[in-house]
Amino acid sequence: MDIRKPARSSQNERFRPSLDGMTAHANDLAVDVRGLRKRYGDVTAVDGIDLGIRAGEVFGLLGPNGAGKSTTVEILQGHRDRDGGEVRVLGADPATGTRAWRSRVGIVWQDESAPAELTVRETVRHFARYYPRPRDPEQVISLVGLEAKADSRTKTLSGGQRRRLDVALGVIGGPDLLLLDEPTTGFDPAARRRFWDLIRTLADEGTTILLTTHYLEEAEALADRLAVVADGRVVAEGEPAALRERYGTGATVAWSEPDGTARSTRTDTPTRVVAELTHRFDGEIPGLTVTRPTLEDVYLSLTGQGDPR
Amino acid sequence: MTTTAAAARAEAVSPRLPAAWTLGLHRGALELRQFFRQREQVVFTFAFPVVFLFLFASIFKDDVSGAGVTASQLYVPAMMAAGIMSTSFQSLGISIAIERDEKVLRRLRGTPMPPAAYFLGKIWLVLVTGALETAVLLLVGTTLYDVDLPSSAARWFDFAWIFVLGLTACALLGIAISSVPKSGRSATSVVVLPFLVLQFISGVYISVATIPDWMLTVGALFPLKWMCQGLRGVFLPESARVLEQAGSWEFGRVALVLGAWCVGGLALCLLTFRWKNRRDG
Numbered sequence: 001m002d003i004r005k006p007a008r009s010s011q012n013e014r015f016r017p018s019l020d021g022m023t024a025h026a027n028d029l030a031v032d033v034r035g036l037r038k039r040y041g042d043v044t045a046v047d048g049i050d051l052g053i054r055a056g057e058v059f060g061l062l063g064p065n066g067a068g069k070s071t072t073v074e075i076l077q078g079h080r081d082r083d084g085g086e087v088r089v090l091g092a093d094p095a096t097g098t099r100a101w102r103s104r105v106g107i108v109w110q111d112e113s114a115p116a117e118l119t120v121r122e123t124v125r126h127f128a129r130y131y132p133r134p135r136d137p138e139q140v141i142s143l144v145g146l147e148a149k150a151d152s153r154t155k156t157l158s159g160g161q162r163r164r165l166d167v168a169l170g171v172i173g174g175p176d177l178l179l180l181d182e183p184t185t186g187f188d189p190a191a192r193r194r195f196w197d198l199i200r201t202l203a204d205e206g207t208t209i210l211l212t213t214h215y216l217e218e219a220e221a222l223a224d225r226l227a228v229v230a231d232g233r234v235v236a237e238g239e240p241a242a243l244r245e246r247y248g249t250g251a252t253v254a255w256s257e258p259d260g261t262a263r264s265t266r267t268d269t270p271t272r273v274v275a276e277l278t279h280r281f282d283g284e285i286p287g288l289t290v291t292r293p294t295l296e297d298v299y300l301s302l303t304g305q306g307d308p309r
Numbered sequence: 310m311t312t313t314a315a316a317a318r319a320e321a322v323s324p325r326l327p328a329a330w331t332l333g334l335h336r337g338a339l340e341l342r343q344f345f346r347q348r349e350q351v352v353f354t355f356a357f358p359v360v361f362l363f364l365f366a367s368i369f370k371d372d373v374s375g376a377g378v379t380a381s382q383l384y385v386p387a388m389m390a391a392g393i394m395s396t397s398f399q400s401l402g403i404s405i406a407i408e409r410d411e412k413v414l415r416r417l418r419g420t421p422m423p424p425a426a427y428f429l430g431k432i433w434l435v436l437v438t439g440a441l442e443t444a445v446l447l448l449v450g451t452t453l454y455d456v457d458l459p460s461s462a463a464r465w466f467d468f469a470w471i472f473v474l475g476l477t478a479c480a481l482l483g484i485a486i487s488s489v490p491k492s493g494r495s496a497t498s499v500v501v502l503p504f505l506v507l508q509f510i511s512g513v514y515i516s517v518a519t520i521p522d523w524m525l526t527v528g529a530l531f532p533l534k535w536m537c538q539g540l541r542g543v544f545l546p547e548s549a550r551v552l553e554q555a556g557s558w559e560f561g562r563v564a565l566v567l568g569a570w571c572v573g574g575l576a577l578c579l580l581t582f583r584w585k586n587r588r589d590g
Contacts, residue, residue, distance in 0.1 A: 130420045
């Protein structure tokens with residue numbers, strides 16, 4: 001994955017021009033959100049979210065269920081109104097998005113339904129007609145790996161295949177920005193890997209991608225940058241590695257006592273702990289491990305779900 | 310490979326948005342394809358009015374005194390009107406509610422498809438299925454129940470405009486009522502009950518001569534009564550006019566009421582149409 005990313009950013013430069021012209025946005029942000037707010041009755045779903053997504057990047061919106069991710073994405077799609085805040089998506093306010101604007105934003109929803117009685121090919125070909133500059137339907141079908149199912153009706157597809165059809169419909173218009181809401185929920189691990197490859201391919205082509213997920217490994221595998229959302233607010237934002245570094249201080253040292261009891265301690269000075277143990281055991285420490293916090297630990301503590309060690 | 314493909318796509322096609330009319334034609338073709346692939350739906354949509362015509366026209370077949378027609382003959386135009394309403398009002402009311410519930414509408418709204426293309430597609434679907442339904446009923450009526458095809462070009466013309474105006478008015482009402490049910494599951498009951506009631510008070514199942522006046526007055530507020538009346542005027546002999554409430558076919562009034570419902574129905578659709586479910590805010 002680390003090998004891919006530099007290659008991707010060099011390609012992005014070449015595709016920037018597609019964002020020029022009608023959108024020449026001063027700060028070159030594909031998505032610019034400031035102070036976004038949304039309430040449902042008494043419940044505040046989004047409580048002042050700021051987001052800046054640069055053209056060409058893959059941005060992950062990470063958070064537990066009910067954190068406000070989907071609401072945020074739906075507002076960016078123009079499918080939900082907001083109670084407050086500034087929102088610019090490709091230079092326009094989604095609430096008043098024109099047809100031309102819609103043609104540049106691809107959407108993959110959390111729950112989807114493509115027409116059950118149509119085949120994959122019919123569906124993709126038909127949706128291509130809506131766009132001024134569609135991609136080649138056959139190319140899109142093979143991009144999502146549905147060549148073998150091209151003439152099957154949607155209702156006969158498996159969940160994962162249907163999801164890939166959703167993605168095909170999301171990218172058929174050749175969007176500058178792709179919004180994916182929980183795209184891999186319900187996938188088996190192999191299908192998830194294939195889906196990640198697809199997202200990387202799209203990113204390599206220069207599509208700006210915003211994806212929400214509650215799978216941490218997914219965010220880490222795909223996102224150039226991510227924002228962790230909890231209770232309708234952004235609690236942390238940055239590159240995955242930087243987040244881990246900033247919030248993931250300390251380490252856990254674990255070992256076994258001579259009677260076999262497992263012991264562990266959390267410390268900012270793991271080397272000293274190990275030195276003390278070496279001294280105590282006078283040599284090899286049974287079952288010794290030293291672990292730095294994973295992104296998952298960081299995430300859990302940020303979203304207030306971590307176990308209070 | 311991806312680089313060249315993307316570059317080619319950027320240059321080759323002009324960036325003009327496709328026109329609503331053209332997309333409406335494509336959507337119409339797509340709607341028809343989807344409709345005819347659901348065999349169950351096809352069979353029931355077309356069979357329902359035919360079965361009812363067969364039942365009613367076979368049970369009640371005596372001569373209607375002084376009108377020069379049989380009861381069976383009365384049922385043919387009545388069932389044709391009900392058939393037009395079922396292929397438009399009932400099928401759109403239910404199918405759009407389901408499409409909304411299953412987020413098909415939201416998905417379309419997320420594309421640059423102009424809303425007019427969606428409605429045009431529905432109109433094509435309804436025109437084709439409505440014409441087929443009417444043709445089937447006409448075939449049954451002329452072969453089994455002694456109904457004659459319109460005798461003059463003027464009567465064919467009346468037939469045509471009653472069909473088009475009635476279908477349009479009912480289709481628009483169907484689109485409007487599709488916003489009423491909270492979910493796709495409740496759509497059938499929400500749509501079928503008012504349709505059934507209207508069929509009883511508009512002279513479809515029961516002759517207008519038998520229905521209490523106040524019921525007929527309520528029925529007269531809606532298109533179905535006028536569609537039945539107009540079609541009786543097209544297919545029945547002049548002698549049957551005596552059965553009408555007004556003693557005449559009132560073609561002018563039929564046109565006026567159906568035309569008004571087309572305008573009013575359109576306004577209702579524009580005011581109430583929702584692309585998403587109520588609970589989706």
